[in-house]
Amino acid sequence: MIRLEGVAKSFAAGQRLFEAVAPTSLHIGQGEVFGIIGFSGAGKSTLLRLINLLERPTAGEVWVGQQRLDLLDAAALRQARRRIGMIFQQFNLLHNRSALDNVCFPLRIAGLKEAAIAARARQCLDIVGLADKAEQYPAQLSGGQKQRVAIARALATEPKVLLCDEPTSALDPHTTRELLAVLRDINRRLGVTIVIVSHSLSVVRALCDRVAVMEGGRVVEELPLRQAQLPEPRSDAARRLFEAA
Ligand SMILES: Nc1ncnc2c1ncn2[C@@H]1O[C@H](COP(=O)(O)OP(=O)(O)O)[C@@H](O)[C@H]1O
Ligand SMILES: [Mg+2]
Known part of the structure; x- marks a missing residue:
């Protein structure tokens, strides 16, 4: 459903370039609920925004369905974006x-x-x-x-895809649970593929089939979340996120 092939994003920082997302490849299946987790500044929002071209990649390919979005002209991109909804923290x-x-x-x-x-x-x-x-x-x-x-x-x-950037970070724990139930329902009933960014392990654990752990602009680990037991993290970043939970 969603295929990122070597996508990267650099921002100009004075005379230099700052690499917010290093070349990254991710495949997210149709109907999947996929999490992106990491501490602040890890590059989560930038990676999410690359999926609907709110950020234009400085390298790589962005595929959603059968379409390569980074090659579309403005009119075709507007059309394609109707198939990709997005919600935000605020x-x-x-x-x-x-x-x-x-x-x-x-x-x-x-x-x-x-x-x-x-x-x-x-x-x-x-x-x-x-x-x-x-x-x-x-x-x-x-x-x-x-x-x-x-x-x-x-x-x-x-839309076939819903992108969620920290959708529960402004909400209390009870409201967070209610909102996660709404998202789960939308995934199950409407078959919408969901990609959700969060800094909270409990949020992605409650909702996601798989999670990518980001640190320093890189996906350092991908973990399955459907089994009762949390998988043993290999990366330092994942270990620290798991401990913080
Ligand atoms: N438009 C931008 N211009 C310059 N730097 C940016 C821009 N957007 C994000 N960054 C930088 O890229 C890094 C990753 O940002 P972001 O993707 O927002 O991280 P996260 O969502 O994980 O907190 C940060 O260091 C941030 O300052
Ligand atoms: Mg963010």
Whole structure:
């Protein structure tokens, strides 16, 4: 479903280049829930943003489905991105729009008819359990509810992939568990492939089939998470993350 082949990202830092992500290859299967874990600054967000070309790779290939995204022109990329939803730690909702209007937004951009837009947006709010909050504004919603509106918005264009950058890091433990249940449900019921970045082992353990451990811009280890027993980490970074949990 998702194939990164030797992708790398360098940023200009004065006269030099800073390598935020070193050449990395990752394969994520259709319907898989894949975690990316690491301490702050490890390169997790940059790697995630390479998947939908929010960051343009300085090397390598980005494949989603049958498409090589890094070769698409702007119009084709916009089209391809409708199949890749994304949510963020700080929700990134439009504050002066109702929950329903936030979910309508990507559908208007996609050029759907107004009647179809409203119907689809309500359906998406229903999927995340917020049908009764459609007319509320973000300020009237709790953190967990705001993130669910963001998920509904991300699902509006029927993506095959959902990218999640620290989606629970602004939420309390109870709300975190609720939100993870929503994501699990979306994966199981809709078959959406999920890639989730977190610094928390308990979050990726609760949700993911596999996890990539990042440190210093590199994936230092990939671990399966479906068995009851946590696998023995080989990398120093994974050991420290496991201890911190
Ligand atoms: N747009 C940017 N310009 C310059 N440096 C960046 C940019 N984005 C990220 N970086 C740097 O790349 C490294 C990895 O960042 P990031 O991917 O955000 O890490 P993480 O999400 O794991 O905390 C950090 O050192 C960060 O400062
Ligand atoms: Mg980050």
